[in-house]
Amino acid sequence: MPRRRRIDPKQSGAVAAGLVWLAAVTTLAVLAFILVYVLAQGLPQLSLPFLFGEPTSMGRAGGIWPMIVSTALLSFLAVLIATPIGVATAIYLTEYTREGWLTRIIRFGTEALAGVPSIIFGLFGFVFFVVYLGLGWSVLSGSLTLAIMILPTIERTAEEAILTVPRPFREVSFSLGATRWQMVTTVVLPGALPGIITGVILGLGRTVGETAAVILTAGAALHIPRSIFSPARSMAVHFYILAREGISDPMAWATGAVLVISVLVINVIINSLVGKLVRRQAVR
Amino acid sequence: MLKERLIQYALLALAFSAVASLAVITVFIFREGVPILVSEGLWSFLTGRSWAPTRGEFGILPMILGSLWVTFGALLLGVPLGLAVAVFVTDYSPRLLSDILRPAVQLLAGIPSVIYGFIGLKVLVPAIRVSLGSPGLSVLAGALVLGIMILPNVIAISEDAIRAVPRSYRDGALALGATKWQTLWRVVIPAARSGIVASIVLGMGRAIGETMAVIMVVGNSLRLPLSPLDPATTLTSNIGLEMGYASGAHRQALFATGIVLFVFIIVLNSAATAFRRRMARA
Numbered sequence: 001m002p003r004r005r006r007i008d009p010k011q012s013g014a015v016a017a018g019l020v021w022l023a024a025v026t027t028l029a030v031l032a033f034i035l036v037y038v039l040a041q042g043l044p045q046l047s048l049p050f051l052f053g054e055p056t057s058m059g060r061a062g063g064i065w066p067m068i069v070s071t072a073l074l075s076f077l078a079v080l081i082a083t084p085i086g087v088a089t090a091i092y093l094t095e096y097t098r099e100g101w102l103t104r105i106i107r108f109g110t111e112a113l114a115g116v117p118s119i120i121f122g123l124f125g126f127v128f129f130v131v132y133l134g135l136g137w138s139v140l141s142g143s144l145t146l147a148i149m150i151l152p153t154i155e156r157t158a159e160e161a162i163l164t165v166p167r168p169f170r171e172v173s174f175s176l177g178a179t180r181w182q183m184v185t186t187v188v189l190p191g192a193l194p195g196i197i198t199g200v201i202l203g204l205g206r207t208v209g210e211t212a213a214v215i216l217t218a219g220a221a222l223h224i225p226r227s228i229f230s231p232a233r234s235m236a237v238h239f240y241i242l243a244r245e246g247i248s249d250p251m252a253w254a255t256g257a258v259l260v261i262s263v264l265v266i267n268v269i270i271n272s273l274v275g276k277l278v279r280r281q282a283v284r
Numbered sequence: 285m286l287k288e289r290l291i292q293y294a295l296l297a298l299a300f301s302a303v304a305s306l307a308v309i310t311v312f313i314f315r316e317g318v319p320i321l322v323s324e325g326l327w328s329f330l331t332g333r334s335w336a337p338t339r340g341e342f343g344i345l346p347m348i349l350g351s352l353w354v355t356f357g358a359l360l361l362g363v364p365l366g367l368a369v370a371v372f373v374t375d376y377s378p379r380l381l382s383d384i385l386r387p388a389v390q391l392l393a394g395i396p397s398v399i400y401g402f403i404g405l406k407v408l409v410p411a412i413r414v415s416l417g418s419p420g421l422s423v424l425a426g427a428l429v430l431g432i433m434i435l436p437n438v439i440a441i442s443e444d445a446i447r448a449v450p451r452s453y454r455d456g457a458l459a460l461g462a463t464k465w466q467t468l469w470r471v472v473i474p475a476a477r478s479g480i481v482a483s484i485v486l487g488m489g490r491a492i493g494e495t496m497a498v499i500m501v502v503g504n505s506l507r508l509p510l511s512p513l514d515p516a517t518t519l520t521s522n523i524g525l526e527m528g529y530a531s532g533a534h535r536q537a538l539f540a541t542g543i544v545l546f547v548f549i550i551v552l553n554s555a556a557t558a559f560r561r562r563m564a565r566a
Binding site for chain 2: 009010012013016017019020021022023024026027028030031034037038084085088089091092093096097105106108109110111112113115116117118119120121122123124126127128132148151152155179180181205208209210211212215216236239240243244252256259260263264266267270271
């Protein structure tokens with residue numbers, strides 16, 4: 001050990017505490033700044049005609065109704081596809097098998113998928129769904145790409161939620177003569193439901209804000225998609241195009257405000273659910 | 285019984301979706317990108333300084349450097365700040381404040397990257413232009429934006445790691461007369477090292493893979509970035525910008541860029557997983 005200059009431990013402790021506090025306050029301040037900035041720029045333009053109107057002249061004026069519909073469609077479909085798969089994976093890993101090489105492969109796949117950047121999902125979705133399967137730039141291509149992207153989130157949260165269901169519950173169910181599947185559907189799934197929903201909403205939040213993967217797979221059409229085979233432009237993509245191409249800053253911020261409010265609402269829902277989950281566990 | 289069997293196989297099949305997706309993603313990205321890596325040569329693709337698709341020149345050294353610079357800068361900001369916040373939450377925060385901080389960090393993670401990018405463009409870029417000269421669109425702007433964006437990852441995993449340190453370690457240090465900070469700095473943080481490293485590596489993965497925020501603030505210049513105030517292009521931003529209109533060899537070259545990025549990320553994530561395993565064992 002090299003000789004260290006002696007500093008009074010009390011002083012260094014106080015300095016450290018100060019720095020740690022500063023870091024926490026800085027983080028909160030950054031978040032507050034982002035929220036206030038976006039809302040201050042965007043809220044003045046928000047109005048019913050903006051929310052429910054069609055965009056005119058490339059989004060310089062008019063509203064964002066088609067983008068709201070497209071975002072809802074893309075996110076809803078993505079969640080609809082990813083949830084059964086993610087929950088099934090979680091059930092298989094927790095209830096139907098022991099840890100072994102098989103689960104290691106499955107876990108590796110999930111973990112690796114979670115780390116893949118969205119632009120790679122975009123490239124893949126483009127070359128696979130849009131071109132190879134011939135789905136074109138469409139709601140379906142976008143949703144399928146997003147579904148793969150959020151699969152790990154849904155799987156992990158479902159698995160965690162399932163693991164919180166106490167072991168004795170399962171044993172009681174078996175002792176009453178239930179088959180494994182009956183036990184899963186009557187004991188495990190109801191018990192894990194709040195956690196599963198949390199994961200689904202987390203996934204939903206990711207799809208709402210995603211841009212890179214969506215722009216390459218769903219396209220950027222300005223109309224309301226007529227079917228899942230039509231191209232669509234999500235709010236995030238609309239925001240990006242307005243902002244980056246300098247089409248209209250005020251309209252971009254108004255769209256951004258709607259995006260941020262959606263994210264806020266989603267987070268509030270998650271927190272209330274997580275709160276419930278924790279409280280229920282505390283009761284046990 | 286037959287029904288139970290069928291259900292089990294159905295679940296197993298669904299459980300392989302993630303692995304299957306990963307395999308298909310790998311196959312298709314490589315299928316598109318490998319031909320140009322072969323015809324151009326991997327080495328000249330990686331070390332070429334000129335990216336001029338119209339002239340058939342595909343060198344991605346400027347983008348590799350751009351990505352590395354921006355990511356390194358993001359870590360320089362995000363890691364100390366995130367670690368400090370993690371320590372704050374586990375050891376300093378009054379109950380009320382951690383109840384605010386936890387959802388706040390979660391919200392920070394949920395804000396779309398395009399929003400970070402545009403705020404960066406409207407606030408940070410002019411601030412850099414005014415205070416440091418230069419055009420403002422720069423490696424520095426990218427690093428600052430990404431530094432904030434990786435905060436949630438660094439905080440969450442570091443916090444887990446610090447909480448996983450056995451209580452007896454703290455008690456032992458405190459019993460020996462160490463102050464709270466000495467205990468943290470000399471005992472708890474070193475004991476949580478594996479998890480903290482994992483959080484850094486995962487943050488790095490997020491930074492290097494981020495696209496939309498970076499596109500808006502780094503300036504997208506194809507020259508080699510030599511200083512933090514120089515504009516730059518990253519692997520991701522170049523794909524994001526040019527994919528819309530690229531075709532033929534140009535498109536293949538973008539997929540090849542994707543391969544490079546993909547390999548980077550897989551290596552980083554494997555490293556993070558290894559560190560987390562070590563943390564679980566310790």
